[in-house]
Amino acid sequence: MSHVEIYTDGAARGNPNGPGGYGAILRFTDSKGQVHEKELSEGFNPTSNNRMELLAAIRALEELTRSCDVDLYSDSSYLINAVNKGWLSSWQKNGWKTADKSPVKNRDLWERFLRAKAPHRVTFHWVKGHAGHPENERCDTLATTAADAMRGTRRPNLDEHQN
Secondary structure (H helix, E strand, C coil): CEEEEEEEEEEECCCCCCCEEEEEEEEEECCCCCEEEEEEEEEECCCCHHHHHHHHHHHHHHCCCCCEEEEEEECCHHHHHHHHCCHHHHHHHCCCECCCCCECCCHHHHHHHHHHHCCCEEEEEECCCCCCCHHHHHHHHHHHHHHHHCCCCCCCCHHHHCC
16 A cells, blocks of 8 residues: 555635635655655636535545555645544435534535545544645645636536535
8 A cells, every 4th residue: 555645725716606726736755765746736616615625635536546545634624624523424424414404515525525535544634724834835826826717717617516
């Protein structure tokens, strides 16, 4: 099993209805000790911060072509708490309903996230955003650049299938 570090961030301009983007960095060291990185980013119009944060993690996990031991770092308490505090498993058990019986937002992405995560052993880590963490800052730049590139353009709306 290979070890991969993933760093993610999402951004939405004029949240919740502005253009948004995500950024992700995948990093691993090969058997010769050489470090490899891949950057991912994409923009959508319109969307929300939470959808972009979640999509960054999904897209990074979907890039992995075999089972990996993953350390995923994000400044998204939405993502990290959903996993580490058990919200996600509770939502699933309750038919994708929250504690107050309302439908879980972003169910489509949460289901996609579970499929992307399934083959891997993933440990989730929260990092404070905008606090100088170099990879978090790089992901933020990727995300905001992708979001800003969407201004005035029409792309498929990531929210069209939102539950």
